[in-house]
Amino acid sequence: MALLQSIEPLAAVSTPAEPAPALPAARPPHRIATDTEALAAAQRYAARIAPGAAQRDRERLLPWDALDDFVATGLWAITVPREYGGPGVSAGTLAEVTALVSAADGSIGQIPQNHFYALEVLRVGGTDAQKRFFYGRVLAGDRFGNALAEIGHQDFQRRTRLVPDGEGFRVQGRKFYCTGALYAHWIPTLVVTREEGRDVTYLAFVPRTAEGVHVTDDWDGFGQRVTGSGSVQFDDVRVEPEWVVPFLASFERPTPIGPLAQILHAAIDLGLARGALAATLPFVREHARPWIDARVERAADDPLLIQQVGETAVRLRAAEALVRRAGRFVDAAQADPTEQRVAEASIAVAEARALTTTASLDAGTRLFELGGTSATTGQKGLDRFWRNARTHTLHDPVRWKYHAIGNFHLNGRIPPRHGAI
Numbered sequence: 001m002a003l004l005q006s007i008e009p010l011a012a013v014s015t016p017a018e019p020a021p022a023l024p025a026a027r028p029p030h031r032i033a034t035d036t037e038a039l040a041a042a043q044r045y046a047a048r049i050a051p052g053a054a055q056r057d058r059e060r061l062l063p064w065d066a067l068d069d070f071v072a073t074g075l076w077a078i079t080v081p082r083e084y085g086g087p088g089v090s091a092g093t094l095a096e097v098t099a100l101v102s103a104a105d106g107s108i109g110q111i112p113q114n115h116f117y118a119l120e121v122l123r124v125g126g127t128d129a130q131k132r133f134f135y136g137r138v139l140a141g142d143r144f145g146n147a148l149a150e151i152g153h154q155d156f157q158r159r160t161r162l163v164p165d166g167e168g169f170r171v172q173g174r175k176f177y178c179t180g181a182l183y184a185h186w187i188p189t190l191v192v193t194r195e196e197g198r199d200v201t202y203l204a205f206v207p208r209t210a211e212g213v214h215v216t217d218d219w220d221g222f223g224q225r226v227t228g229s230g231s232v233q234f235d236d237v238r239v240e241p242e243w244v245v246p247f248l249a250s251f252e253r254p255t256p257i258g259p260l261a262q263i264l265h266a267a268i269d270l271g272l273a274r275g276a277l278a279a280t281l282p283f284v285r286e287h288a289r290p291w292i293d294a295r296v297e298r299a300a301d302d303p304l305l306i307q308q309v310g311e312t313a314v315r316l317r318a319a320e321a322l323v324r325r326a327g328r329f330v331d332a333a334q335a336d337p338t339e340q341r342v343a344e345a346s347i348a349v350a351e352a353r354a355l356t357t358t359a360s361l362d363a364g365t366r367l368f369e370l371g372g373t374s375a376t377t378g379q380k381g382l383d384r385f386w387r388n389a390r391t392h393t394l395h396d397p398v399r400w401k402y403h404a405i406g407n408f409h410l411n412g413r414i415p416p417r418h419g420a421i
Contacts, residue, residue: 029141030074035093041073042097046104053105054381060225063108067143067183076112077138079119084135091260091334092327095267099323102271103278106388107226109271111180113264114146117419118188120260121203125246133242134205145184147175147232160234162191162202162244169244171204171237181215182228184208189234190247201248204239212237223391251417254342256333258419262349263330266323268392269356273316276363276385280309283371283382305370312366319359322352343414346421350401357398360389396420
């Protein structure tokens with residue numbers, strides 16, 4: 001019997017068992033009602049966390065209080081559909097919220113990316129009972145992390161197993177790059193089980209406090225330093241059938257899961273580009289020195305420096321426009337997930353990701369080129385923009401974005417359906 005078949009009857013008659021949360025909400029989250037309210041909340045929150053971003057990065061201070069504040073704003077629940085008590089904001093609004101937070105602190109902006117990814121997998125493949133339970137937990141303040149990738153194996157060739165155990169299951173395996181798992185109440189985990197002679201993939205929502213779950217804070221990348229992207233070990237961890245959502249099935253048909261995941265990555269890079277340019281302008285005005293051949297008193301009057309600021313600003317504005325455009329395509333794919341609409345959304349998001357990658361790296365590099373040697377001193381922490389952008393833009397290779405874009409426009413080829421495009 002297929003696992004999904006065994007889940008559906010249980011989900012229809014029972015409510016998923018609720019574990020004791022590892023990190024109870026510090027205070028009940030605000031209920032955001034509209035896209036406009038979400039954007040205003042993100043602007044206020046970004047202003048609160050920006051002053052401490054350099055110190056958190058420099059000293060690797062894990063942002064527990066900032067995350068509690070983030071959840072309390074209600075922003076972690078903005079993709080919960082209206083029929084389940086949330087505002088169901090547009091993809092463009094979700095992207096802009098992510099960009100606003102990432103401009104203030106790139107690490108904090110990335111932490112909920114997989115939270116929203118898991119919510120989309122749930123929306124597409126979960127039963128009504130599963131949606132009511134997990135959406136309810138998010139509205140109450142629960143955070144989802146992730147345990148998707150595995151070291152030593154290509155994507156979609158996973159070794160973490162879901163093994164039947166009476167009326168439930170056991171999870172056994174090890175994951176890495178588990179962004180947000182350190183801070184999570186639940187760790188959505190990609191698992192495989194054997195069905196009808198083949199491996200089938202599911203997303204198991206594993207309680208952070210379950211016996212046998214070991215989260216290790218061993219992420220030591222030079223950027224995105226406080227994302228909590230370490231490793232998770234699952235040692236014979238018990239999970240209930242109601243906590244398991246189809247995953248492979250969500251990609252065997254056209255769904256907007258991949259485009260939604262990818263527009264969030266584009267938004268993180270867009271925010272990093274904004275943050276770098278915002279840091280560049282006052283530094284040039286107040287600290288940089290003009291080049292001798294410019295024959296001006298202020299660096300801000302150096303004509304070649306002005307030209308480079310203009311180039312950076314134009315590239316950033318173009319990236320913003322592509323992200324907004326991609327959001328409209330994702331909205332269309334969510335409303336009507338035909339093969340063509342999902343393909344168009346994937347390509348629109350890939351175009352945005354290609355340019356936000358360039359924009360974020362360019363803005364981080366130009367900060368030093370225009371600010372001069374004094375911009376490199378460690379106390380200022382200006383290097384975090386480039387380090388964060390360089391680290392995050394490696395999430396999946398932009399060269400394959402260009403390939404998918406070119407193949408779609410030139411040959412009419414539909415891009416592959418998976419979470420990386």
